[in-house]
Amino acid sequence: MTLRKLSALALLVLLLTGMLAACAPKEEAGPVTIQVYYPVAVDAPIAAIFDGYIEKFQEQNPNITVEAVYSGGYGDVKTAIQTTIDGGGEPPALAVMLATDLYDLVNAGYILALDDYIAADEDGAAYMQDFIASFMENSHYDGKTWSIPFQRSAVLMYYNADFFAEAGLEPPDSWAAWGEAGQALTQKDSDEVTRWGIEFPSGWPYWLFQPLAIGNGQNIIGEGDAEVYFDDPKVIEAVQFYIDLSEKYGAMAAGVQSIWGQAPTDLASGQTAMIVHSSGSLNTLLEQADFEVGVMPLPGKTAGTYASVPGGGNLYLFDNIDKVKQDAAWKFIRFLSEPERAADFSIQSGYFASCKGAYETEVMKAYMADNPQVAQARAALDVAGAEFSVQNLGEVRGIFHNYLQQAYNGELSAAEAMAAAQAEADAAMEAFK
Amino acid sequence: MEKETARSRIDRYLPYLLVLPTFAFVSLFTVWPTLSALYRSFFQQRLNIAKFRTPTFIGLGNYADIFSDPHFHRVLGNTLFYIIGTVPLSILLGFLFAMLVNRKVRNVGLARLAFFHTTILPMVSAATVWMFFFTPGYGLFNTALAALGYSGPQNWTGSPDLALLAVMIVAIWKNAGYYMIFYLAGLQNLPTPLYEAAGLDGANWWQKIWSLTLPLLRRTTLFITTIAFIDAFRTIDHIFVLTSGGPSEASTVLLYYLWQKRFEQLDIGLSSALTVILILVLLVFTITNFRVSEKGEEDV
Numbered sequence: 129m130t131l132r133k134l135s136a137l138a139l140l141v142l143l144l145t146g147m148l149a150a151c152a153p154k155e156e157a158g159p160v161t162i163q164v165y166y167p168v169a170v171d172a173p174i175a176a177i178f179d180g181y182i183e184k185f186q187e188q189n190p191n192i193t194v195e196a197v198y199s200g201g202y203g204d205v206k207t208a209i210q211t212t213i214d215g216g217g218e219p220p221a222l223a224v225m226l227a228t229d230l231y232d233l234v235n236a237g238y239i240l241a242l243d244d245y246i247a248a249d250e251d252g253a254a255y256m257q258d259f260i261a262s263f264m265e266n267s268h269y270d271g272k273t274w275s276i277p278f279q280r281s282a283v284l285m286y287y288n289a290d291f292f293a294e295a296g297l298e299p300p301d302s303w304a305a306w307g308e309a310g311q312a313l314t315q316k317d318s319d320e321v322t323r324w325g326i327e328f329p330s331g332w333p334y335w336l337f338q339p340l341a342i343g344n345g346q347n348i349i350g351e352g353d354a355e356v357y358f359d360d361p362k363v364i365e366a367v368q369f370y371i372d373l374s375e376k377y378g379a380m381a382a383g384v385q386s387i388w389g390q391a392p393t394d395l396a397s398g399q400t401a402m403i404v405h406s407s408g409s410l411n412t413l414l415e416q417a418d419f420e421v422g423v424m425p426l427p428g429k430t431a432g433t434y435a436s437v438p439g440g441g442n443l444y445l446f447d448n449i450d451k452v453k454q455d456a457a458w459k460f461i462r463f464l465s466e467p468e469r470a471a472d473f474s475i476q477s478g479y480f481a482s483c484k485g486a487y488e489t490e491v492m493k494a495y496m497a498d499n500p501q502v503a504q505a506r507a508a509l510d511v512a513g514a515e516f517s518v519q520n521l522g523e524v525r526g527i528f529h530n531y532l533q534q535a536y537n538g539e540l541s542a543a544e545a546m547a548a549a550q551a552e553a554d555a556a557m558e559a560f561k
Numbered sequence: 562m563e564k565e566t567a568r569s570r571i572d573r574y575l576p577y578l579l580v581l582p583t584f585a586f587v588s589l590f591t592v593w594p595t596l597s598a599l600y601r602s603f604f605q606q607r608l609n610i611a612k613f614r615t616p617t618f619i620g621l622g623n624y625a626d627i628f629s630d631p632h633f634h635r636v637l638g639n640t641l642f643y644i645i646g647t648v649p650l651s652i653l654l655g656f657l658f659a660m661l662v663n664r665k666v667r668n669v670g671l672a673r674l675a676f677f678h679t680t681i682l683p684m685v686s687a688a689t690v691w692m693f694f695f696t697p698g699y700g701l702f703n704t705a706l707a708a709l710g711y712s713g714p715q716n717w718t719g720s721p722d723l724a725l726l727a728v729m730i731v732a733i734w735k736n737a738g739y740y741m742i743f744y745l746a747g748l749q750n751l752p753t754p755l756y757e758a759a760g761l762d763g764a765n766w767w768q769k770i771w772s773l774t775l776p777l778l779r780r781t782t783l784f785i786t787t788i789a790f791i792d793a794f795r796t797i798d799h800i801f802v803l804t805s806g807g808p809s810e811a812s813t814v815l816l817y818y819l820w821q822k823r824f825e826q827l828d829i830g831l832s833s834a835l836t837v838i839l840i841l842v843l844l845v846f847t848i849t850n851f852r853v854s855e856k857g858e859e860d861v
Contacts, residue, residue, distance in 0.1 A: 207824045232609040232827060332805055381697060384719035384808040390696055520609060522825030533808035537721050559610050
């Protein structure tokens with residue numbers, strides 16, 4: 129090897145070392161990248177809205193990069209994260225998952241309690257106080273707080289106010305009035321139904337069913353984390369009322385109705401007078417319908433009582449990742465739940481704003497003045513019970529769905545079905561008693 | 562001499578070298594997960610129940626639980642019904658479609674496209690479209706049936722008697738066009754002199770199909786049967802969209818059940834045992850299928 133070759137090699141080594149040194153991260157204020165897993169509904173521009181927030185957040189925090197990973201629905205996000213963690217990979221810093229996933233996520237050791245962050249925050253207590261109470265129902269376990277409400281909804285009844293006016297009917301204020309209104313508004317051409325009084329989806333039935341039980345004074349879950357009331361006489365009565373809507377009043381098609389996707393379109397196009405659906409459909413309905421859309425919680429059994437139940441997703445912070453990433457993720461959580469942003473998210477997406485402060489902002493007030501239905505939907509939260517969440521939720525919910533649908537389809541009586549559901553559910557939660 | 566040895570050494574190792582990439586992939590993505598599932602199936606492990614989070618060895622406990630569970634029996638029944646109802650019919654339709662479009666007539670390309678286009682659609686999109694077809698009252702499927710004089714129940718996705726049938730209809734509709742392509746390729750490779758000879762011998766159309774076309778397409782049929790069978794176990798996207806396995810498990814098939822156990826109920830042990838059962842069923846079928854077909858070949 130000649131001297132020239134040697135010196136060239138030395139020079140190359142020197143250059144490479146220099147380049148590597150230049151690339152080495154600086155210790156102070158190191159840039160950090162966090163991932164957020166986010167479920168997006170197929171038809172909503174939510175990804176675009178969320179990207180906008182990320183951009184603004186990165187402007188305010190130049191050393192933090194937020195990567196949003198959008199995928200299917202809530203189930204897909206949860207599955208993706210589970211698979212990552214079980215395969216030994218690193219979870220994202222943050223994810224939006226169902227509020228009801230709480231117990232599974234804590235028990236599996238996936239998520240981090242937020243109490244330290246709340247305590248360290250100078251106005252942490254005020255921040256937590258501002259969330260709408262019924263959205264916090266599924267955030268506490270084991271004396272700790274585990275999630276922050278974000279993309280929240282509730283069960284509502286939408287009705288075609290023009291049909292009600294034509295028939296000289298008032299919006300129903302009790303089960304009996306509801307059934308009778310449905311009956312009166314159902315139209316037939318000889319034997320064929322041309323317009324239903326009510327469409328009440330039941331392909332994935334627990335959520336929309338819950339307001340019936342709550343409206344009869346007994347939610348299907350209790351205070352404890354392994355407590356269900358499927359065979360309570362009031363719950364059985366609520367199951368029977370669903371069946372009565374078709375059997376007794378003829379106001380609805382018989383049996384299980386897998387019509388979640390069609391129901392809002394059916395209301396907008398005059399195929400039905402009332403639907404029970406998510407508050408998330410409000411914007412679509414207001415855009416599509418050429419009549420006055422009425423919005424209310426579901427009537428309860430006794431006159432003058434109403435009921436609803438919240439739903440939707442919360443923000444969860446993950447365990448077993450760098451503290452730097454967790455700190456950045458907490459910052460992003462705080463950024464997302466600022467009242468102005470929550471108000472903007474609500475207006476753009478149709479979900480509720482998660483905090484009371486958002487409803488006090490000028491933009492929100494103006495928006496509600498233009499769309500009185502938004503305030504009516506918001507009022508449903510005042511009569512909402514807790515959403516179905518217990519230990520071993522996947523299995524217990526599966527059991528409840530199975531028997532509830534058997535009752536809806538007339539394979540078992542309401543009482544038989546709920547007794548069987550109770551027994552199986554108690555067995556499935558044995559480990560927690 | 563020395564050159565010869567080097568040559569034969571290459572000859573000896575080259576085949577191994579060539580299969581190495583495939584071997585690596587199969588080991589990593591098929592053999593390893595299978596062994597891992599087999600191992601985990603002997604343990605009780607539930608991620609969402611703190612005291613069962615660390616695996617405990619329970620021998621064949623998971624298998625005992627599975628086979629004594631009435632829900633599993635229901636699921637097995639559904640799966641069997643689903644396979645018997647979809648596999649032969651979609652293969653038969655695929656063959657008929659292929660016969661239909663294997664002719665030199667005008668616009669045959671359009672007909673081929675019509676039969677084949679269902680294959681290109683993603684299953685989720687196809688199922689979403691079918692959800693609207695199935696809508697009671699004004700759905701296209703119900704309207705079409707009504708025009709043909711059908712006046713039975715219309716709640717395809719919500720009725721316990723119809724839900725499984727509904728997801729089967731979508732599967733048949735989706736797959737027949739796919740199998741058609743293989744049969745079409747097979748038909749176009751058939752030797753014409755044979756048919757001319759048969760024609761001279763006075764064989765009629767049906768005899769030609771039965772004695773020439775079908776035996777000559779045996780290998781194609783074997784291939785299609787295998788992929789159709791595996792596909793029937795594997796494809797459950799439309800069940801998620803149309804029925805979520807309901808109502809009351811009426812349309813829950815084996816893989817959907819496995820998904821529920823693994824991802825909804827976080828039951829690692831039980832879902833691993835179900836995976837092993839699924840693999841065994843597929844293995845037994847595939848081997849039997851090949852054996853039977855090879856035997857048939859010797860007979861010819």
